[in-house]
Each structure stands twice: as C-alpha cells, then as structure tokens.
Amino acid sequence: MNADRQIAYSMISKSWNRRLILESVDVTAAPGYFTVLCGENGSGKTTLLKILTGLVRPDRGTVVRYGRTVTWGQARGGLLRDTLYLHQTPYMFSGSVYRNLILSTPRKADSASHRKRVEEVLEWAQLAHYRNDPARTLSGGQQQRVALARASLNGSAFLFLDEPTANMDTRSVERTLGLLRELKDMGTAIMVCTHNPGIFENMSDRTLLLDRGRIHESPEAGEEITA
C-alpha cells in the first residue's frame, strides 16, 4: 500500500443518545483496495461510512493523509471532496438519468468534453438506453448503476457503499459487482458495508466485522451475518 495515497482513520468514536455506537475504530482505505465491512443491522456500519466520508461528525477521531495526522474536523473538507458515499437506496435527483450525471461533476468542466465523458459513463454503466428516462422511475438495480456512474464521473478515489446489492435480483447484483470490479481495477479504493459478505468474497482484499462498536478482522469467508 502506498501510504501517501491512502486514508487512515484512527480512534473513531461516536455515541448517539448516550449509546456508544463506535468505540475507537481504526480503519484504512487504500487505492485499488476492496474492503468489506460486515455486521448486524444496527451495528453502526452506516454511521461509520458516513463518518469516513465526512457526512457525520464523530465524537473524536483522527485522520492520516499524505503523512499528516489531523483531527476529523480538520480533514472534513478533504473527505467531502475526495470520498464518495452511496446510500443503500441512492437518491435520484428529479429529472432524467442524464441530468443526474450532469449534476455529479463537482466543478464546471468544459461543456463539450464533459458531455462526451457523460456519454462514455452512460455506456460504461449500461444506462445509455435509459439516458432520457426519469431517474426515479428506474429499478433499484438501475438506480444503483446511476449512482455508480455518478461516482465514476465524479472521479472520487475513495468509494464507500452502503449495502449496494440489497434487494436486487441476481442479474442486477452481477452488473453492480462488475462495475465495482472495474472501478477497483482503475485504482478506486472501495469499502462496502453489508450483512452478506459472501457476495463480495471473490473481489474483497479484506473483510472487517463491526461488532458492538469495535472492528474485528475477517469473519469466516462466506459467512452470512444475520440481523
């Protein structure tokens, strides 16, 4: 792992209504590295991913980037800029699939090249056929692909996904896994939280178990964590 390009989170703790959700969690995201984070429903997986992406403030914790250790608060701007969180049910902006992708660029790009890139990503995510369809009318699997297309277009090097294959049929799961594998091969750091780690066993580099607020290394391969 190239330490300069990775993000190392340390001593992340979070309480909610006086209940300890996360206790001194250490976790690292590195380019091209696929991490599966599993745990029971309500174990704090979603909260952890939102903290890692800068969306939820932890009670304490530090972040190491480019060899510098800073507090989470100091790192937040960079986390929001460089990481991307995908909800279990991704939010689709009103309007077409194309508009959803156009809205995903953080800053204004040259319009012609930007549109070309959007068209390429539509093809990549197998969404060209749905280009002008209202995004909210798509199936769950298609919406997940729109979210992945937005992530690809956004260019985030660190991708954190919350149950990306939940409630999907087999074909949609395969397509989503295919896109994730390509993103990984392109060097994107991916962390997926799930209560069914078996789905990702062929592509994961590391499996972590979140249990009672603490991280534990790899549960048995293929083991399904039930709610």
Place this chain on the structure above:
Amino acid sequence: MQSLTAATLDAFHLLLSGDAELWEIIGISFRVSGTAILVSAPPAMLAGFFLAYFDFPLRRALISLFNTLLAFPAVVVGLVVYLMLSSQGPLGDWKLLFTQTAMVIAQSILCIPILVSMGHAAFQAADQRVWETARTLGKAPLPAFLVVVDEVKFGLLAALFAGFGRIIAEVGASMMVGGNILHYTRNIPTAIALETSKGNFAQGIALGMVLLVLAFFLNATLQYFQGKGRLGP
C-alpha cells in the same frame, strides 16, 4: 349610497379606464410587498433549511416559536414597528415612520414566520439523502443548498405565494407604519379601508377584485407547476 351592482360596474370602469390613482395604489402595493418578499425570503428559507436538516440546541423551541408567530396579529406587528421607528423609539433617528421602507419592514416581519414554517415543512418533506448526496458529490455548502432548493422548489414556491398573499392583503401594519398617504404609502388594503369608510365603494370593489384576481393567479400558477412536477418524477 351606491347599490352593489352600480358600485361593481363603476369598479370595472375604474379598472378598465386605467384610472391613474387606482393603478398607482396597485403599483405601490406590489412594490412594497414584492420588496418585502425579496428581502425576507433568503434568510427565511435558510432558516427553514437549517431547522429541517441540522440538529442544534433550541431547534425545537425555534420551530415552535415560528409556528406560534404565524398567528401574530398584523396590528401588533404594526404597533411594535411603530414604537421602534417613532421619534421616541430606538430607531427613531432613521426617520422611517410613514415611509414605504417602514411598510417593507413590517410586512417582512409578518411574512418571515410563514416562509420559515412552510419552508421548513418543504425541506423536511425532502429526503435527508438529497443534502448528503449533494455534499458527498463534492458540492460546497451553497451549491449543495441550491441543489436541495431545486428538489423542493414547489413547496418553496407555495411558501412564497402564501407569504405574498398574506402581506399584500394585510391592512393593520401597513396602516400604522405607512400612514395611508396618497401617492406614497397608500396600498390596496389601506385604500379599501379608507374608501369604504368614505362610502366610495367603487374603488374599494375594484381594488378587492385586483386582490381576488391576484389570489387566483397565484393559485393557478402553483397548480400548474405542481401538476408539471407530478407528471415528471
């Protein structure tokens, strides 16, 4: 005393003949109330957004306060603004009493609770994921806020129309702080009150019709946009 029919016919005549005084009163009304909405909407919408999306101390108390202020009588707002702007008041040196600016201040205070409460409801109806998605896509707070505004625009439009409808038709505050001065601070509701007290019903009815047409126009516009929104998810 005119019959209702005769007064209504005279009212139509006044409106259609382009009576200068009547249309000046209408112009003052729209200018004052439009300015009040423009001034109060940005902070009120931001307040509604913060109340809907962020947890902070006294948040619930503030929501209750704004909901309570919805029922604040216009004459009480007028009284408070009058006391503030009168020569003995803390802002008396500004010499704003009986000016259009004083009316804008009073009307802004009146419509802010409507805009905050309805804005809060509109933002709350939208999913928390809108804000999170915009932020995680790398948008800075202001562009992310504008993305959320775009997602809830029909609810916010309804809030703006409701606020505008409330202040353009209120008489108490405008009368107290504007003084109902012809060619300067006389607006539609204060003119209706004055003309009715003088027994001149034609102008009152004509101005009342303008308010009715305005209410219909605002509602029809809102229905049109909401209908369009439903057709395209």
